[in-house]
Amino acid sequence: MEYKDLPEEIRGLMDHHGHLCFGVLLGYRACKYATDIIGISENMKVITEKGGCGNDAVSYLLNCTIENGRLVVREGKGQSWSFFNYDEDEGISLKINPVIMSQLPKDKEQAERYIMELPGNLLFMAQPFFEA
Ligand SMILES: [Zn+2]
Numbered sequence: 001m002e003y004k005d006l007p008e009e010i011r012g013l014m015d016h017h018g019h020l021c022f023g024v025l026l027g028y029r030a031c032k033y034a035t036d037i038i039g040i041s042e043n044m045k046v047i048t049e050k051g052g053c054g055n056d057a058v059s060y061l062l063n064c065t066i067e068n069g070r071l072v073v074r075e076g077k078g079q080s081w082s083f084f085n086y087d088e089d090e091g092i093s094l095k096i097n098p099v100i101m102s103q104l105p106k107d108k109e110q111a112e113r114y115i116m117e118l119p120g121n122l123l124f125m126a127q128p129f130f131e132a
Pocket of ligand 1: 017019020021022023024053
């Protein structure tokens, strides 16, 4: 995707991450979709499995980092993001929809655009998440 086509927030995220890639965009979409549903606060925790580059989106957008203890990175079998908002006492766990991933365009730029434009409820499969 062209730099100029990107929302302001993503330009900042790109600068933070160092490059634009599929992983960081996926992390961005996961954060946005989750916080649309459970809200955003200063009191959140995120657990990712195979978050990869997307972990930088979590730290940039939600201020959840490994250093401040609010981002937990696990190896896991598949890629997932679990968000918990303590202020709202609500959590959500997201996995990428495998059907969508199987339909991903081969071209890098098209794939990035596809990820950015697809509605969150098609891109992700969501489940309630409870953090002890
Ligand atoms: Zn990256």
